[in-house]
Amino acid sequence: MSTIESAGSPVSRVRKIMPSRNIADEPNAHAPMGVEGAAGRGPEKMNDEGLQPAIEIENFDAFYGDYQALHRVTLRIPERRVTAFIGPSGCGKSTLLRWINRMNDVVATARAEGKLRVGDIDVLSRSTNVVDLRRNVGIVFQKPTPFPKSIYDNVAYGPRLHFKINAAELDNLVEWSLKKAALWDEVKNRLHQSAHGLSGGQQQRLCIARAIAVGPKILLMDEPCSALDPASTARVEDLIFELREQFTIVIVTHNMHQAARVSDRTAFFYQGHIVEEGVTDQVFTKPKQKQTEDYVTGKFG
Amino acid sequence: MAEAQLKKAYDGQWIPSYRLKSAVASQRWQGFVVAMLIVCSTITLATTVGIIVMLVTNSIGFFSSDKVELSKFLTDTQWTLGQSQGEIHYGILPLLSGTFRITAIAMLIAIPFGLITAVYLSEYASRRTRSILKPALEILAGVPTVVLGYVAIVFITPYFLQSLDDGFKAFNAASAGIAVGVLCLPLVTSLAEDALQAVPKTLREGALGLGSTKFETTMKVVLPAALSGIVSAFLLALARAIGETMVVALAAGSSPTFSLDPRLQSQTMTGYIVNTFQSDTVVPGSIAYHSVYAVAVVLFLITLMLTLLGQWVRRRYQEVYQ
Amino acid sequence: MQDHVQTKRDRSRRWFDSGFSITCLLIASLVVVILVCLISGILWQGAPWLRPSFLWNAHHENQPNESGIGQAIIGSGMVCLICGMFALPIGIGTAIFLEEFRPRNRWLKWFHNLVQLNISNLAGVPSIVYGILGVTAFVYMFGVFGKIQTDRPSDYEIGIHYMYQIKTIGGDYVTFPCEDKFQTLYSVDRPLMVTNAKGETFELNVLPKGASRPSDDGLRSRSVFAGKNASITSQKEFYHMQLPFHKSALAAGLTLALVILPIVIIASQEALRAVPNSLREAAFGMGATRWQVVRGTVIPSATPGIMTGAILAMSRAIGEAAPVLAVMGGVLSSTLGLTNLMDSTPTLPVTIYRWAQDDNRAFEGLSAAAIIVLLLFLLVMNSAAVLIRYRAEKNKG
């Protein structure tokens, strides 16, 4: 359990809402998820059976030039849940994530085959409107990437790009987004100052606010906390947990503890394959595969 | 009212949804912009094509004249076009020798001084000396060449050269050469310094760790490692010196001489071109006018070859350490 | 014993080492010495001539005391303005194409590489070659618009009115309209409607040859003898344009634009390359098109760098003499000054060059004074560049 123990335990609202997520002393760790959910977890953890998949991936291969980064990946990501991608470095987590909203178009050598659907959009199809796709599938990167503009303009960037929106509506939307991203109280008096003046954690929440301001259905997050200190990490985790009521969230993380805390489902990647995928607690406590167990218990990776 | 709306939105599962801008329109606009950018890029290609077409067609105009033969152009040791007296000679050798004299003197100054300055800046200089030397070099590099030409005729020739030796003419190769050397010095320094800085620190530290002095490290390790970059700096400076116009037009005089004596007037290829265009006596379409293009072909080929060679050498050293 | 030799050699090595570093320092300081000598020499020569009237007077042949750089400053300004108006947008556009729009299409890729390769070679072409190009492509336009002729009006021109001018017996000049601009002389043999300098229009009184001169002043100023030649003159509007451009400020400006184009492109490319990729990805992730990314995110971030490069390129243009000399010839003054883009005009570097060559040695001092003015312009521009760079770094840090 060394990975989990060493991951630190931020003071977090998530932990208050959720019973301890430390697997070692999970009381009914071996209970099936459905039962657990019924056993008083409330709305936080839900049975996923029967939910509409927000993202469907089937026999998906991804390449960088001749190098194959993903092999025959098949995965269904449910709506309004947090799905975590875990796995050792270089196993293709970011690659899959970046294909979901075609960020890999930017990489000249990247190409992919197979089926990848977001709602009713066929992502890989040539005729897909990438602008529409990305408006529906927002992304947050590892390093906070605020634009060198004011806080307000950062959040207004997307709406201005996509919406026919007047100034008053835009003001409201910016406020809504910043509130959703739990940043409003900290920045409401300095909306027109440079976003670079914010702390790293605030910048990351600003990036989340910016992403949700265009009303995406899905939020992709590539290691959103790995450049942040523990306190900021806790705040971002809280935020993710709250956003899942409204958005489908896919998060890549190297922090087992974080995956366990914030995600409903987990997919374990290894060398370009999805080795195991399932309800988070099951993956962490009763992994079906030896590799998964080794990884989540910190024997390698 | 907005407040209430917002509250409702925040409490509920509201998701931003406004009327969308047309994605097709922005795609079309992008297409238009890209087309414009491609047109911009084409202009640089058109420049090259223009230079080549102009040089080729007009020098054909020169050599196809029945008074002109290619072999004489390459071997005759006299050039009288533009002098407007007597029989015409159009051997490029005197112009080449003028260019050669001035370039040689310039390189004799720019290469050693430029290289040593680069070595000093890269290996020895403290922050403070750097903060004086670097701006000085930048300013010197930014001085218009016509200013250096002025300095050559007003100061270098009368106060320096003619006090050394009476044989120096009022216009001579040496003063132009010195001024061109000063002009090339910052170029050599900055390119050579780049090459020296590209040498990895570990190489230096290794040599110093083995007990070499700084001088030995510089000479035996750093300079050899940066050699191709330094050579490329020399080549580019050489091309610059050969193409330099204003200094030679002012200081080197307007009569071509086939000689190696730096005290004589020595019109260069560039000097001839600019003098011809400047004078009102040369009519477009005449032999003298066409001869400009023949000279320009030679000048263009030499500088192009040096530039290509310099880039090739430079790319090789960049491959080594990157 | 061996130890002793070793340390002795060692010591001499150390001595040699520090000797070398001192020699290097001395040689490196030569740059500063040269710069100081150059500037003080020029100040010494030029300062006595720097008077206010020097700044606005035109050049006067053989009258150094009356001469100045007024026309040259205006000319340099106009030529550089034209140069900047063409070189900066085209150069920055090319840089954006090269850095931000890396194509996937095979033909475009090929084009892309060709442009990139071409630019680094263009940067090494001597500026006088651009001057020749300017003469060929702009002054004469490859002879496309007719044979190269200097004293013949262009077939393709706007903003110019031709008329004939004739001197009356009274000594006044009167003008009348011209039908054929290629006919330079017109022999007056019958009465015509003419206009005099006061704007009065009347019929010209044509006296037969050999008639006696009228005694009345008013009549004299309205009469000519038959057979007297009227010569063609023209009046140009400020928007006068012609093809080819002839030896004009426009041709010179365009030529300079070609000279600095590679510099602008290379500097802008560097500025664009310095924009972190994460910023681009963030904007793409928001669903921006490539152009929206470039316009909204990349260009604002690269602006200080691009501006610095642009200023440095412009300061190259303002000091460049050879191409201007080739294109416009060594003009020192024009009677009317610069009234339209088709006029040729003196510029600062060309004036410096011509004055330095003048037989009248007093012009050497004037030349130095002009150099001081030119260097001051350059100083201002470079300080602006330094300031922009400094402010950009402060904003970032």
Ligand SMILES: Nc1ncnc2c1ncn2[C@@H]1O[C@H](COP(=O)(O)OP(=O)(O)OP(=O)(O)O)[C@@H](O)[C@H]1O
């Ligand atoms: N732009 C690229 N060009 C070529 N190969 C790439 C590129 N990006 C990633 N790869 C390769 O694809 C494989 C998967 O990379 P990916 O970034 O998806 O890994 P990851 O699981 O996100 O790793 P990490 O946890 O370190 O972020 C790696 O082997 C990597 O080297």
Ligand SMILES: [Mg+2]
């Ligand atoms: Mg990754």
